[in-house]
Every structure is written in C-alpha cells, then in structure tokens.
Amino acid sequence: MTIRNAKHATFTIERVYPAAPxxxxxxxxxxxxxxxxxxxxxxxxxxxxxxxxxxxxxxHLVTGxxxxxxxxxxxxYHDIVPDQRIxxxxxxxxxxxxxxxxxxxxxxxxxxxxxxxxxxxxxxxxDGYDDIAGREEGTRIGLDNxxxxxxxxxxx
Amino acid sequence: MTERSTKHATFTIERTFAAPPxxxxxxxxxxxxxxxxxxxxxxxxxxxxxxxxxxxxxxxxSGGPPGGPVHYYNAIYQDIVPxxxxxxxxxxxxxxxxxxxxxxxxxxxxxxxxxxxxxxEQAVFLDGxxxxxxxxxxxxxxxxxxxxxxxxx
Numbered sequence: 001m002t003i004r005n006a007k008h009a010t011f012t013i014e015r016v017y018p019a020a021p022x023x024x025x026x027x028x029x030x031x032x033x034x035x036x037x038x039x040x041x042x043x044x045x046x047x048x049x050x051x052x053x054x055x056x057x058x059x060h061l062v063t064g065x066x067x068x069x070x071x072x073x074x075x076x077y078h079d080i081v082p083d084q085r086i087x088x089x090x091x092x093x094x095x096x097x098x099x100x101x102x103x104x105x106x107x108x109x110x111x112x113x114x115x116x117x118x119x120x121x122x123x124x125x126x127d128g129y130d131d132i133a134g135r136e137e138g139t140r141i142g143l144d145n146x147x148x149x150x151x152x153x154x155x156x
Numbered sequence: 157m158t159e160r161s162t163k164h165a166t167f168t169i170e171r172t173f174a175a176p177p178x179x180x181x182x183x184x185x186x187x188x189x190x191x192x193x194x195x196x197x198x199x200x201x202x203x204x205x206x207x208x209x210x211x212x213x214x215x216x217x218s219g220g221p222p223g224g225p226v227h228y229y230n231a232i233y234q235d236i237v238p239x240x241x242x243x244x245x246x247x248x249x250x251x252x253x254x255x256x257x258x259x260x261x262x263x264x265x266x267x268x269x270x271x272x273x274x275x276x277e278q279a280v281f282l283d284g285x286x287x288x289x290x291x292x293x294x295x296x297x298x299x300x301x302x303x304x305x306x307x308x309x
Contacts, residue, residue, distance in 0.1 A: 004240050006261050008276050010164065076232060078247055078257045079282065084160050087257050087280060089245035091234055101234045101243050103259040105162055105280050120164055122278035124243060124261045126235070 007125045009132045015143050017115045019150045021108040024115045025083045027146055028106065029053045037145035039063055044071075055080050059090075069095050084108055099129040119143065163281045167292045171299050173271045173306050177264040178239045180271045183305060184262070185209050185238075193305040194298060195219070196227065211236055215244070225250045240264055255285040275299070 017024050027033045031051040039046065039061060048062040059075040075090035086106045092099050102123035109116040119139065125132060173180050183189045187207040194217065195202055202219035209215075215231040231246035242262045248255050258279040265272040277295065281287050 079254055098235055
C-alpha cells in the first residue's frame with residue numbers, strides 16, 4: 001500500500017541576464033527558443049512536445065533517458081503578462097507516477113544592462129518523493145542554460 | 157500602466173471531523189454536496205457551482221455582495237487520490253482583474269474513526285492586491301460551513 005504524504009516547499013532563484021525583458025520573455029514564449037535551454041538533460045530525446053503558450057493553454061513534454069523511465073511534464077498557463085510575468089501550474093510524472101504539482105511564477109524586471117528574472121516555485125511533493133533539492137538544482141541548471149543561450153545569441 | 161508585483165504566501169488549516177475519510181471526501185467529490193457548503197458569506201448573491209471532478213476537470217463558481225465586486229473562482233484538478241487527497245490550482249478574479257493564483261492541497265487523514273483534514277494553500281497574490289490575511293480567513297469560514305454540512309449528514 002502506498003504511504004500517502006505531501007511535502008510542501010517553496011524556492012526562489014534570481015538571475016540577471018544581459019538582454020532586454022522582451023528577449024528573455026521570448027525564450028519562454030517561443031517553442032523553439034524554449035526547447036534549446038529548458039528541459040534539464042540536453043542529451044535526453046524528446047518524444048512528445050505540445051506547446052500552447054496562452055492563458056489556459058497547455059504544455060506537454062515527454063523525455064527521459066533512452067530505454068529508461070519516462071519523465072512527463074504537463075503544464076497549464078494561468079497568467080501571462082507579455083514581457084513581464086508568467087504564472088503556470090505543472091505536474092511531473094516518473095513513468096505512471098505523479099511525483100509533484102507546482103505553481104511557478106516568473107517575473108521579468110528591466111534593470112541596467114538587461115533583465116532581472118525572479119523564478120519562484122511553490123510545490124507539493126507526494127508520497128515519499130521528496131528530492132526538493134534536486135528539483136531546485138535542475139531549475140538552476142536550466143536557468144544557467146538560458147544564460148548561455150542568451151549570450152550566444154548576442155555574440156552571433 | 158499597471159504596476160506589476162507579486163507576493164507569495166503559504167498557510168495551513170487543520171480540521172477534525174467525526175465522519176471517516178470517504179464521507180468527508182464525498183462532500184468534495186459530489187457537485188450537489190459541494191454546492192451546499194462551498195459558498196460565500198450569507199447575504200452574497202451567488203451563481204451555480206459547476207464541478208467536473210476528475211484530474212484535468214474544472215470547477216467554477218462566482219458571487220459577491222449585492223452591488224459590489226463579483227468574485228470569480230476557477231479551478232483545475234491536478235491530482236485526486238480517492239478518499240485520501242485532492243490537489244487543484246485555482247484563480248480568483250474580482251470583476252475582470254485576476255487577483256491571485258493558488259495551489260491547494262487537501263489531505264484526508266484517518267484519525268480514529270474520524271478524519272483529520274489538512275488543507276495547505278500556496279498562493280501568489282498579483283499586482284498589489286493586498287490580501288492582509290483575508291484569503292486565509294475566508295477559507296476558515298468555508299471549513300466552518302463544511303463542518304455544519306457534515307453535522308447535518
């Protein structure tokens with residue numbers, strides 16, 4: 001019998017990017033741009049990707065190591081303020097098992113030299129899956145990838 | 157131009173019921189039952205509750221004081237474990253303005269022959285909407301109404 005519990009956690013990560021808010025926002029709102037940096041493990045093949053970036057729209061992504069566990073990301077966009085804010089809810093499945101549901105807020109502030117991005121995740125982690133530090137670390141990796149991508153675009 | 161800001165908050169409410177978890181869970185899962193207790197304060201005008209109780213299903217209801225702003229509640233069910241857990245995300249609008257988005261987790265824990273219900277809300281309040289504890293207070297009011305409903309069963 002599954003042990004039922006729910007662990008709640010909130011973490012916030014800030015970054016300053018060398019690009020104007022509209023460009024940083026586009027890295028989230030454009031499917032091709034987002035795919036280049038957002039999905040943790042660049043070496044994992046993406047087998048399904050649905051991307052509908054609007055309030056009420058959904059995102060669905062299936063990835064994972066070849067021959068290994070399916071990692072499934074399902075999101076619904078709750079609030080979008082162009083170039084300023086995105087709020088979405090998402091859940092993660094490992095195989096058939098839902099491991100978490102989170103509410104994510106991303107804010108884009110214009111600062112001298114670029115954009116201050118503030119990423120806040122409020123999550124609930126289920127039934128013994130409690131690698132919250134791993135979730136935060138994976139998020140940091142993604143935001144580092146975004147930094148690299150924005151710098152490469154500048155140099156191009 | 158609207159000044160954009162956010163405030164994040166988490167609160168937890170616990171209540172004990174004499175009825176076992178499946179009966180308290182049913183007060184959430186059945187639309188007719190939910191409409192009896194999931195309502196605004198007395199004196200508020202209200203719409204009919206719409207509920208599609210399944211993962212991915214939606215819930216909506218609205219209401220407000222006569223002549224005052226209309227509060228719109230719109231939810232999406234994210235996780236349902238029958239008789240054990242419900243997780244949803246919901247938006248509140250006052251008239252046309254979105255004032256918050258929240259993640260709500262309700263756990264139905266067996267406690268002797270009854271239930272210890274634990275509700276945790278993780279919310280983001282938008283654009284200067286000054287909550288000042290009113291969301292938590294309003295939610296406590298809903299649990300008072302649930303308790304009265306359960307006593308009548």
